[in-house]
Amino acid sequence: MVSLRALAVLALAAGLAAPAGAEPPKRVVSMNLCTDQLAMALAAPGQLVSVSYLALDPRSSAMVEEAMAYPTNRGRAEEIYLLKPDLVLAGSFGGPAVAMLHRLGVPVVEVAPPTSLAEARDAIAQVGAALGRSETAEAMIADFDREVARLARPAGPDAPxxxxxxxxxxxxxxxxxxxxxxxxxxxxxxxxxxxxxxxxxxxxxxxxxxxxxxxxxxxxxxxxxxxxxxxxxxxxxxxxxxxxxxxxxxxxxxxxxxxxxxxxxxxxxxxxx
Amino acid sequence: MRRDARLLGSLAALVAALALASLLTGPADAGLRAGIEALWTGEGPLGIVLREIRAPRTVLAIMVGASLGLSGAALQGYLRNPLAEPGLIGISASAALGAVVAIQAGVSALALGVPFAALGGALGGVALILGLAGRRAGGLGLILGGIAVSALAGALTALVLNLSPNPFAAYDIMFWTMGSLADRSWGHVLTAAPLMLAGWVALARAGRDLDALSLGEEAAASMGVNLARLRLLVVLGAAAAVGAATAVAGAIGFVGLVVPHLLRGAVGAMPSRLLPAAALGGAALVLAADVAVRLILPERDLKLGVMMALVGAPVFLHLIWRTQAGR
CATH class of the missing domain: 3.40.50.1980 (Nitrogenase molybdenum iron protein domain)
Structure with a gap:
């Protein structure tokens, strides 16, 4: 009995530590505007079950139409727990709700908001890995890099x-x-x-x-x-x-x-x- | 009379000097000569700063100060109470409420509808004060009524701004309750001017009757003063001037209290002589406060109400102390 329980604990710990290596999550809830949009772009059909209500606000969300297909949440620990997620995507300022989800044993991946185009690539890769969709993410990053290279211009000393x-x-x-x-x-x-x-x-x-x-x-x-x-x-x-x-x-x-x-x-x- | 002319002359000179200081004060540092040159030619970025940012601010400070000083002097003459001041008795706060309601209802901040809505709010405030405290109210009744009206209008202003779909509206509560002239434009000057001028004219025409009233109501009536007409002139005039000022600059308190208090010694007790001096004194005081807020925190918008309360509150306390001692 003891060894069985130890085994279960070990398996759980392994699952938490390396979600990418294990089975991809089936019920993903995003509670942050930025992870909402990356998850909608990267998730497999049916994988994402809820996005934050901000994803529907055209002032801050660039993917309002896509977001209409999902039930929304307001980032409260209780409602998110009741959605029975096997992965929660949050920003780095999730606050007490994220702390509560951690205590409840819900796997949470916190994605820091990118402050540059370079960090944007990292965020895409991180969300892709968490969703078990690294290939999609890599293709997106390759497109991203191509576009940035095409559009960027050097800012010399006489830059406007x-x-x-x-x-x-x-x-x-x-x-x-x-x-x-x-x-x-x-x-x-x-x-x-x-x-x-x-x-x-x-x-x-x-x-x-x-x-x-x-x-x-x-x-x-x-x-x-x-x-x-x-x-x-x-x-x-x-x-x-x-x-x-x-x-x-x-x-x-x-x-x-x-x-x-x-x-x-x-x-x-x-x-x- | 000659003493009056000398006083008015020196007050006008003070206003001119402070106006120059106001034109030359700001985060875009420029020397005296460069500043005056840029103002004259209007060329370059400094020309834009002086002509489009600092000049309207200075003109507005003069107009707002004159309105508040004049209204304070007229209200004090009419109510025969040195504590009657548009800010303290709640006219400014209710004018701000009127303006806020109009702007949140969709009237452009630069439309004439806003000062008129502020006039409406101010009239509501005056009506409440006169209804609550009555014309013959002592200082205490007036101030208590003013506290009630100010609190009510301030709370409703905060409520309206918090209910706005615009998240920045709630930050504006400070502006509407403390007043500021930062980043105003000629558009604001033109918005406020018509109603303000009408208010000044009404108050100026009340001067002689106010002199008669200072002898008592019966005496004034026996001298042929139409008390109903006088009340209409003072109430409408003060509400129009304060309403227009508040619509573009927020509620600025204490000006109408401090200025007549400082000048009464120089012009004697005659309201008709106090009115022009209070207008110039108010302009000078608001200009000085507006220069001071830019010297203390050049990069930030320190509210005018902060400076005015620092000067005004001690005067107010002194007046209360004197009123109490006199009883």
Whole structure:
């Protein structure tokens, strides 16, 4: 009896440690917007049983149509446990719900949100391995690399400058996915020029003085806010650089579709040369 | 009269000096000469900064300050109470509620509908105050009524903003309750100007009758003052001026309290002489506060209400202490 139980424990431990080597999971639940979209793109038919409710929000999700086919969850430990998953995909900020799932013995794979196109490849590989779909993931990564190589342009010292411009003047820095995509498209970041290592608020006056060649804004929210009024300030129209809207959903998560943002910006950089 | 002219002249000079300081203060650092040159020519990025960002901000500070100072002086004259101030008795907060409701209902923040909605809110606030405390209310009744109206309007403003589908709307609660002139444009100046001007005209025309009222209601009536018309002028004028100011700059408190208090000594007790001085004094005070917030935290939007409360609260406490001691 004792040895049998030990054997079972061993088998369980082996299963947890190396899910890729074992049987692929059959009931996968994703509770994070970014893993939702990678799982939808990579999973075998029927393998994925639920995605987070955010996957249906067109403001942040680039795969709303695909997500309509799945029941959604709100990332609560209880509802996820009741779905009887044999694998849960979560982001790295799952919080108490993920801790609870760990305690309940549900296998959870935590995927850190990629902050660059290079890390996006790792996330695709990680989700692919967790789903037992490494081949699909490798094909996706190969496509991804090809597209990046085709669209990327070198950002020399005379590179055009770009700044993202959001509510209250929030502008992203080079340590984010959007910042990396802007750089790969051949832009120098205004936040870099200002010596900002992380994203933050840039006063309107400072943005105007920096005279960016391109100002990138996102999707406005419904309803009004004073915080977003600064996006329509007449001073921006007086600048020579123009304003481009890139839908937020394209680079909220690192996805194959993020390369659409790279393509838009790459074309802008080409036109500015 | 000559003393008045000298006082008004020096106040105007103070406003001009502070306006220049306001034009030259900001995160985009430029020297005095470069700044003035850029303002004159409008060329280059500095020209855009001065003409499109700092100039409207400065003009708006003058307009908002004048509105608040004028309204404070007129309300104090009408209610014969030094504590009557648009911020303290809840007019600013209810004006902010009106503006917030209009904007969340879909009116563009730069449309004339917003100041008019703020006027509506302000009138609601005044009606509640006059209904709660009454015209002959002592300082305590007025302040208690003001606390109630401010709390109610502030809570409803927060509720409306929290119910907005826009996640940034909730961050705006600070703006609407503390006030700020950051990143305003000429569009905001044009939005506020018509209603503000109407308010100024109404308040200016109330000056002489307010002088008569300072002798008491019966005396004023015997001098031929139409008290109903006077009430309409003061209430509508203050609601229009404060409403328009709040619609574009949020609720800025204490201006209407501090300025008349500081100037009353210089012009005596005559409301008609206090009104123009309070308008200029209010402009100077808001300009100074707006320069100060940019000097303290150049890169961030420190709210004007913070500076005003630092100056205003001690004055307010002093006035309460004096009112209590006088009883």
């Amino acid at each position: 400058t770009a700044a993202t411009w959001g509510a209250n003047g929030y502008s992203i820095a080079g340590d984010t996915l959007a910042g990396d995509i802007l750089r790969r498209a051949g832009f120098a970041l205004v936040t870099d020029r200002l010596g900002m290592e992380t994203s933050g608020y840039v006063p309107l006056e400072v943005l105007v003085m920096a005279q960016p060649d391109l100002i990138v804004t996102g999707s406005p929210y419904p309803g009004a806010s004073r915080a977003e009024e600064v996006l329509d300030h007449p001073a921006l129209e007086r600048l020579e650089g123009h304003v481009l809207r890139v839908p937020d959903a394209l680079w909220t998560c690192a996805l194959p579709r993020s390369l659409e943002a790279l393509a838009m910006l790459s074309a802008e950089a080409e036109a500015l040369r």
